[in-house]
Amino acid sequence: MVKLSIVILCWNDLKVIPACLxxxxxGTRETSFEVIMSDNGSTDGSIEFVxxxxxxxxxxxxxVNLRFSKGNNIGIRVSKGEYxxxxxxxxxxxxxxxxRWVSVADGHPEAGAFGCRILNPxxxxxxxxRPFPTLVGSLVGALYLRWLGQIFDLIPSDTYTKWQxxxxxxxxxxxxxxxxxxxxxxxxxxxxxxxxFYYYEDVDLCHRVWKAGYPILYTPTVIITHLGGxxxxxxxxxxxxxxxxxxxxxxxKYYGTAGVRRCRAVTLTSLILRYVGYSMxxxxxxxxxxxxxxxxxxxxxxxxxxxxxxxxxGDDPNTALGGGLRCS
Numbered sequence: 001m002v003k004l005s006i007v008i009l010c011w012n013d014l015k016v017i018p019a020c021l022x023x024x025x026x027g028t029r030e031t032s033f034e035v036i037m038s039d040n041g042s043t044d045g046s047i048e049f050v051x052x053x054x055x056x057x058x059x060x061x062x063x064v065n066l067r068f069s070k071g072n073n074i075g076i077r078v079s080k081g082e083y084x085x086x087x088x089x090x091x092x093x094x095x096x097x098x099x100r101w102v103s104v105a106d107g108h109p110e111a112g113a114f115g116c117r118i119l120n121p122x123x124x125x126x127x128x129x130r131p132f133p134t135l136v137g138s139l140v141g142a143l144y145l146r147w148l149g150q151i152f153d154l155i156p157s158d159t160y161t162k163w164q165x166x167x168x169x170x171x172x173x174x175x176x177x178x179x180x181x182x183x184x185x186x187x188x189x190x191x192x193x194x195x196x197f198y199y200y201e202d203v204d205l206c207h208r209v210w211k212a213g214y215p216i217l218y219t220p221t222v223i224i225t226h227l228g229g230x231x232x233x234x235x236x237x238x239x240x241x242x243x244x245x246x247x248x249x250x251x252x253k254y255y256g257t258a259g260v261r262r263c264r265a266v267t268l269t270s271l272i273l274r275y276v277g278y279s280m281x282x283x284x285x286x287x288x289x290x291x292x293x294x295x296x297x298x299x300x301x302x303x304x305x306x307x308x309x310x311x312x313x314g315d316d317p318n319t320a321l322g323g324g325l326r327c328s
Contacts, residue, residue: 004033004102005081005183009071011040013089014049016227021054023093030099034058038075040065068176069192069201076191084186086202088177090227101180101222112214113181113206115174116222117165125165126226128175129218132207133158133250135262142270171218172210176202178224185214193253198239200246207254240294241301241318248307260307271299 006024010017017037024035035057039047041064050057060074072086083105085098097116105114118128131137134156140146141158149161163169179202189208192201206216244267252260275295282288304317 001032002034002081003031004083004085004098004180005079006033006035006085006087006098007072007075007079008035008037008087008089009040009068009075010037010042010046010050010089011065011071012042012044012046014042014044014046017046017089018049018053020087020089020091020093021050021057023091024098025054027093027095028098029096031102033098034079034081036060036075036079038062038071040067040071067197069194069196069198073191073194076186079183081183083180084183085178085180086176088226091178092225092227094223094225097222097224101219104217104219104221105180105182108217110215111217112185112209112212113174113179113216115171115216115218116178116180116224117220118175118178119223119225121225121227126175126228127159127165128177128226129165129171130159130173130175131157132172133203133247135251135255135259135266138263138266139269142266142273144273165218166220168217168219168221170215172216173203173206174216174218175226176205177226177228179206181205181209182214185209185212188212195249196246197242198246199243200250204250204253236290236294237297240298244298244302244305245310245316248305249311252308252311257308260311264302264305264307268299268302271295271302275299 008017008020021035037050037057038060040062047059047061050059058078060078062071062074066074076084083102101114101116105111115129118126120126137156137158140148140156146157146159146161148155149157189205189212193204196204209216247267248260248263251263255263275292278288278291278295282292301317306315309315
């Protein structure tokens with residue numbers, strides 16, 4: 001019986017997936033596992049490389065870009081393991097990490113999903129485990145008041161302000177670049193909600209794990225390096241708008257019409273503050289043009305959107321921005 005199914009979504013990831021697969025096969029010694037690569041229409045030779053160099057990998061050729069949720073769901077459906085690891089191709093598994101992760105999961109039958117310590121390429125903690133998004137927590141983050149959480153325990157935030165991922169604990173959600181779940185639970189939940197194309201699909205899935213009565217356990221003993229941004233850098237403005245589009249889908253799903261419209265106000269507050277800050281920084285220290293442009297694009301889109309109508313009817317001001325930002 002396969003203990004662990006590793007589902008990797010690939011979309012023109014030839015630059016990173018060789019190192020990812022090598023780290024899996026070289027560093028996993030005690031756990032029976034399978035690797036499923038769900039390919040969203042790669043044209044860069046990714047499929048041919050994997051077939052030639054990692055023949056044990058089960059490659060599913062989707063032919064087109066189905067985006068994150070749907071592409072991963074295809075891999076989830078064919079998996080056979082007791083646990084399913086959703087893994088980005090731009091990750092490096094540290095030696096023995098998957099063996100330890102499965103051991104931790106076996107020792108905690110009460111948990112439904114599992115997070116781990118995700119590092120940036122420079123070795124710093126990526127902050128991949130976070131509280132669920134709330135309006136108050138988002139506002140605290142938007143106003144750059146996270147430091148209040150260091151003083152007052154009751155101040156909510158969009159991060160765990162007093163915790164840096166160095167101890168075992170229950171968490172609200174773990175980033176989808178590397179999150180492991182019990183296969184039976186994940187399949188009962190139907191995998192990822194496919195209305196979330198990219199961003200917030202991991203938050204929503206973890207929310208549903210908790211609603212099903214299962215905590216999510218984080219362990220610092222499992223370490224994975226995440227290079228990050230390999231997909232979003234290809235069309236930064238499109239992915240930036242997609243982030244807010246899915247943010248509104250999430251808030252509408254859990255907080256309704258009033259909640260999602262308040263979310264828009266908080267979002268615009270954050271974006272305007274960032275735009276002013278980056279613009280001032282650009283004047284004294286050039287090199288922040290891309291950040292200023294991203295903020296400008298996001299402000300324009302968010303000013304025009306009615307988030308409730310966006311979710312209910314698909315009304316999207318994207319065409320007013322030239323049509324090139326459509327990601328879904």
